Amino acid sequence: MQYYSTNNHSPLATLEEAVVKGLAGDKGLYMPEKIKQIAPAEIADLKNRSFHEIASLVARTYFDEDIPGDVLDGIVRETLSFDTPVVHVGGNIYSLELFHGPTLAFKDVGARFMARLLGYFIRKRGEKGEVNVLVATSGDTGSAVANGFLGVEGIHVYVLYPKGKVSAIQECQFTTLGQNITALEVDGTFDDCQALVKAAFMDSELNQKMMLTSANSINVARFLPQSFYYFNAYAEMERHGLAQDLVVCVPSGNFGNLTAGLFAKKMGLPIKRFIAANNRNDVFFEYLQTGTYTPRPSVATLANAMDVGAPSNFARILDLYGGEGDVHAAICAQIAAARYTDEQIAETMRNVYQKYGYILDPHGACGYQALEDGLQPSETGVFLETAHPAKFKSTVDGILGIDLEIPERLRAFMKGQKQSVAMSRDFAAFKDYLMAQ
Numbered sequence: 559m560q561y562y563s564t565n566n567h568s569p570l571a572t573l574e575e576a577v578v579k580g581l582a583g584d585k586g587l588y589m590p591e592k593i594k595q596i597a598p599a600e601i602a603d604l605k606n607r608s609f610h611e612i613a614s615l616v617a618r619t620y621f622d623e624d625i626p627g628d629v630l631d632g633i634v635r636e637t638l639s640f641d642t643p644v645v646h647v648g649g650n651i652y653s654l655e656l657f658h659g660p661t662l663a664f665k666d667v668g669a670r671f672m673a674r675l676l677g678y679f680i681r682k683r684g685e686k687g688e689v690n691v692l693v694a695t696s697g698d699t700g701s702a703v704a705n706g707f708l709g710v711e712g713i714h715v716y717v718l719y720p721k722g723k724v725s726a727i728q729e730c731q732f733t734t735l736g737q738n739i740t741a742l743e744v745d746g747t748f749d750d751c752q753a754l755v756k757a758a759f760m761d762s763e764l765n766q767k768m769m770l771t772s773a774n775s776i777n778v779a780r781f782l783p784q785s786f787y788y789f790n791a792y793a794e795m796e797r798h799g800l801a802q803d804l805v806v807c808v809p810s811g812n813f814g815n816l817t818a819g820l821f822a823k824k825m826g827l828p829i830k831r832f833i834a835a836n837n838r839n840d841v842f843f844e845y846l847q848t849g850t851y852t853p854r855p856s857v858a859t860l861a862n863a864m865d866v867g868a869p870s871n872f873a874r875i876l877d878l879y880g881g882e883g884d885v886h887a888a889i890c891a892q893i894a895a896a897r898y899t900d901e902q903i904a905e906t907m908r909n910v911y912q913k914y915g916y917i918l919d920p921h922g923a924c925g926y927q928a929l930e931d932g933l934q935p936s937e938t939g940v941f942l943e944t945a946h947p948a949k950f951k952s953t954v955d956g957i958l959g960i961d962l963e964i965p966e967r968l969r970a971f972m973k974g975q976k977q978s979v980a981m982s983r984d985f986a987a988f989k990d991y992l993m994a995q
């Protein structure tokens with residue numbers, strides 16, 4: 559299958575080119591040329607299948623023209639070493655818990671899949687050298703990518719993070735790994751880290767010396783596999799007789815997760831509609847209200863993985879509905895939006911804990927509240943609980959007045975030895991460092 563750029567000024571790419579390059583040459587995002595349907599009989603049979611079988615079906619639908627079936631099946635099996643259960647919270651609201659992977663956040667699925675797919679392409683290319691993944695992180699992306707790529711041959715990962723600005727729990731998840739993972743502790747902000755990565759991708763001398771790629775949700779290999787758990791959640795709801803009038807709510811930042819859900823629906827999954835939940839970074843909410851998209855700098859909130867002022871996958875959402883006349887009307891027919899302040903997030907966390915004993919993390923709290931505010935009585939709502947609350951322990955403890963237990967997987971990271979390279983926010987120094995590797 560060929561992939562085109564949302565900016566339409568780059569040549570079509572193969573899957574391999576799209577995955578290795580990340581972003582198209584014209585700075586657009588790659589989109590598959592067609593979205594193949596999954597037959598209604600297969601959809602009706604999902605409830606009789608395991609998560610692995612469901613994910614393999616979806617993976618084949620995306621990638622079977624490009625990856626041999628047994629290879630793809632192996633990648634799916636290795637990616638999904640954990641489950642994504644649906645848990646009843648209260649009323650007609652359910653939590654799709656995506657935090658049972660190695661770094662306790664949903665990004666594990668996409669990062670693990672991408673690492674294995676990229677690893678396959680590199681092995682196929684033979685001795686043509688290593689690929690270097692550069693990733694700037696404010697916390698969650700770095701841990702998922704570092705752990706997903708750990709030990710994958712032919713790939714080296716550089717995680718750039720702002721010194722003193724990520725929590726100790728987050729930092730240990732990408733600074734203690736060693737092997738093919740290098741943590742660069744940048745004397746600056748998250749924006750400085752991102753600027754260094756962008757400058758590196760633009761630098762021709764650097765790109766001649768080493769193959770560079772990115773592992774955020776602009777990469778098709780990272781965002782498409784996120785469709786797997788939408789299909790699995792539907793199957794689980796059907797087993798309970800609750801799949802009619804299903805509304806799925808996605809706490810959103812860069813909108814990769816929601817876009818994967820929109821793809822699932824285009825493939826034939828019967829989701830009635832979506833709700834995008836925002837924190838105070840509400841450019842998407844405003845777009846739905848006004849029809850005008852105005853990206854702006856992000857503001858810091860309790861749900862910090864959603865602190866995005868210019869969501870990168872917005873271009874994909876526009877493209878997905880671009881053929882349907884009035885794009886804004888077409889998007890509004892599929893997606894509603896809600897936005898919450900930090901005070902509202904805290905209040906939701908307290909209410910849900912008191913009423914139902916369920917501990918939400920600040921991101922999931924936006925998702926839950928958007929369903930409570932937006933569901934019609936005939937509808938059933940599922941929100942994506944994108945991270946384990948212990949990843950935000952001090953926030954959660956402070957709001958709920960509890961001492962949340964840290965899962966064993968997180969504690970194991972905290973025992974490791976921190977290894978990082980100090981880096982200035984000056985590009986020349988970063989470039990010298992990379993050139994010397």
Ligand SMILES: *Cc1c(COP(=O)(O)O)cnc(C)c1O
Nearest residue numbers: 810811812813814815863944945
């Ligand atoms: C990354 C992240 C999000 C936002 O996901 P997008 O795909 O960028 O919209 C939400 N919650 C958590 C916990 C995250 O780590």
